[in-house]
Amino acid sequence: MAERSSRRQTPTEQELAIHAVPFGAGVMAHRSKRLLTAAQRRRLMALATTVRLGPGTTVFREGDPLSDIFVVGEGLVKAFREFASGRRRIVGFLFPRDVFGLAEHGRYVNTAHTVTQSLIYRIPHESLAAALQRDADLQFRFLCKVTEKLREAQRQAILLGRPDAIGRVAMFLKMLEPDSASTRDPLIALPMRRTDIAEYLGLSLEAVSRATRTLALRKIVAFVGRHSARVRDRAGFESIVAAA
Amino acid sequence: MAERSSRRQTPTEQELAIHAVPFGAGVMAHRSKRLLTAAQRRRLMALATTVRLGPGTTVFREGDPLSDIFVVGEGLVKAFREFASGRRRIVGFLFPRDVFGLAEHGRYVNTAHTVTQSLIYRIPHESLAAALQRDADLQFRFLCKVTEKLREAQRQAILLGRPDAIGRVAMFLKMLEPDSASTRDPLIALPMRRTDIAEYLGLSLEAVSRATRTLALRKIVAFVGRHSARVRDRAGFESIVAAA
DNA sequence: CGGACTATTGAGACTCCTCAACTAACGTGG
DNA sequence: CCACGTTAGTTGAGGAGTCTCAATAGTCCG
Numbered sequence: 001m002a003e004r005s006s007r008r009q010t011p012t013e014q015e016l017a018i019h020a021v022p023f024g025a026g027v028m029a030h031r032s033k034r035l036l037t038a039a040q041r042r043r044l045m046a047l048a049t050t051v052r053l054g055p056g057t058t059v060f061r062e063g064d065p066l067s068d069i070f071v072v073g074e075g076l077v078k079a080f081r082e083f084a085s086g087r088r089r090i091v092g093f094l095f096p097r098d099v100f101g102l103a104e105h106g107r108y109v110n111t112a113h114t115v116t117q118s119l120i121y122r123i124p125h126e127s128l129a130a131a132l133q134r135d136a137d138l139q140f141r142f143l144c145k146v147t148e149k150l151r152e153a154q155r156q157a158i159l160l161g162r163p164d165a166i167g168r169v170a171m172f173l174k175m176l177e178p179d180s181a182s183t184r185d186p187l188i189a190l191p192m193r194r195t196d197i198a199e200y201l202g203l204s205l206e207a208v209s210r211a212t213r214t215l216a217l218r219k220i221v222a223f224v225g226r227h228s229a230r231v232r233d234r235a236g237f238e239s240i241v242a243a244a
Numbered sequence: 245m246a247e248r249s250s251r252r253q254t255p256t257e258q259e260l261a262i263h264a265v266p267f268g269a270g271v272m273a274h275r276s277k278r279l280l281t282a283a284q285r286r287r288l289m290a291l292a293t294t295v296r297l298g299p300g301t302t303v304f305r306e307g308d309p310l311s312d313i314f315v316v317g318e319g320l321v322k323a324f325r326e327f328a329s330g331r332r333r334i335v336g337f338l339f340p341r342d343v344f345g346l347a348e349h350g351r352y353v354n355t356a357h358t359v360t361q362s363l364i365y366r367i368p369h370e371s372l373a374a375a376l377q378r379d380a381d382l383q384f385r386f387l388c389k390v391t392e393k394l395r396e397a398q399r400q401a402i403l404l405g406r407p408d409a410i411g412r413v414a415m416f417l418k419m420l421e422p423d424s425a426s427t428r429d430p431l432i433a434l435p436m437r438r439t440d441i442a443e444y445l446g447l448s449l450e451a452v453s454r455a456t457r458t459l460a461l462r463k464i465v466a467f468v469g470r471h472s473a474r475v476r477d478r479a480g481f482e483s484i485v486a487a488a
Numbered sequence: 489c490g491g492a493c494t495a496t497t498g499a500g501a502c503t504c505c506t507c508a509a510c511t512a513a514c515g516t517g518g
Numbered sequence: 519c520c521a522c523g524t525t526a527g528t529t530g531a532g533g534a535g536t537c538t539c540a541a542t543a544g545t546c547c548g
Contacts (some may be wrong), residue, residue: 081402084253089402092398132380133384143387150346150393150397154335156401157397160405161333163503164503195526203505207504210529210530213529242327243328450495453496456496491547492530493545496542496544497541499540500537505532511527511530512528513524515520515522515543516520516523518519
């Protein structure tokens with residue numbers, strides 16, 4: 001399930017155990033606030049070029065030769081794969097501080113699109129590899145980050161294993177919910193479109209729509225506008241998330 | 245999608261891009277043959293204790309405090325999570341050379357059971373973390389390994405997103421299929437039970453059974469006994485795998 | 489040769505998917 | 519600032535597929 005190595009550092013440092021889902025979503029709040037020291041950050045930024053992209057822009061395509069590793073500075077990016085049938089499968093939402101650009105055999109395995117306007121840092125992969133080789137501590141941070149992604153990926157797998165649409169949507173909202181500790185405002189931001197949610201949850205657009213409607217009718221979650229939600233019935237919500 | 249850093253080494257070295265599915269399965273054949281140098285292997289073994297476990301043995305449980313990181317030497321291990329409803333979700337099969345013991349906040353996030361008799365190496369996580377901190381190259385190998393797991397996890401997510409049982413089973417078989425290049429024998433080993441397959445694929449036991457039967461009736465895959473299969477109609481098989 | 493477990497097969501209910509139409513939101517331009 | 523057009527999302531009806539429950543067949547043990 002997860003490979004790892006681990007080492008506790010500052011409080012709430014996560015283990016190395018592998019578990020990486022290239023999904024920055026919901027986890028946004030869970031991730032450690034500062035993974036890098038000021039010096040490390042400075043050195044990394046020296047290797048990076050900064051790009052500002054409008055919404056719906058392609059960062060790279062599946063099959064493109066690997067060139068850079070990317071880090072989200074601001075905005076939201078989605079990583080997905082397309083099939084012959086035209087169906088799409090989003091394998092992860094990338095939030096600020098998330099690293100992306102997963103490759104295999106020298107080629108990116110997914111396509112990455114911006115969802116909202118975004119600020120992206122790109123680092124040539126050779127430069128990054130060299131930097132990681134020189135700085136074991138920096139590499140450890142990366143290892144933690146990938147492990148975090150693995151955990152997220154497992155979470156998505158668990159979510160997809162559920163047979164009920166309402167449960168999937170509830171789990172998705174739970175993933176995007178800010179840490180109860182950090183934020184007092186229980187507002188959940190949903191920057192992506194319903195279609196994106198459907199492609200992430202493995203459901204049809206209509207099923208997502210019906211599930212949200214049901215949650216709203218039962219007064220478990222209130223959707224304000226199309227891009228935010230709020231849990232109204234905490235107990236009911238958690239029981240749906242926990243079930244199966 | 246995947247974070248990463250990367251660096252090509254010997255041929256077929258994989259990138260660091262994050263994408264980790266704690267799933268050793270099918271990927272067995274895909275993984276690099278030798279990730280460690282003899283010296284690194286020796287040093288790691290010095291930290292490890294060896295355990296031989298019978299089939300169906302619990303290695304650790306979800307929620308247990310993190311103590312060791314594990315590596316499969318021989319046999320097959322499954323990592324899964326259990327729900328209040330009694331439903332189980334297998335998030336990964338661990339094959340020889342796979343690392344497991346994913347933790348968060350000092351606790352294992354999954355339960356690990358042996359499927360067959362297995363030889364397991366266990367390394368105290370502090371010792372491993374220290375070793376990785378000292379040896380950047382070794383740490384890089386771990387990073388590659390976690391990245392590999394992330395790719396596998398994404399693959400499982402893609403698989404689970406498919407609505408058809410036959411397609412899921414076909415993808416699963418594809419994952420377990422040995423590299424066409426390495427092995428000339430197209431026999432696919434299925435050490436796990438049907439129930440395990442069902443819990444990995446997010447299907448009911450019966451749906452798996454019906455899917456295998458359908459594949460057999462269409463003469464696409466031949467199942468010999470309960471623990472091995474062989475692709476009979478390569479074109480038909482690949483078209484099912486690729487579809488959707 | 490039995491017995492317990494695992495897997496297969498069958499019948500009905502339920503849920504989601506597909507197709508289609510309608511409504512709402514957003515952006516542009518007058 | 520309002521009107522229109524395009525895109526995004528909601529709602530409805532019917533069909534396909536899986537899930538559940540139940541019973542049968544097969545396999546691995548002792």
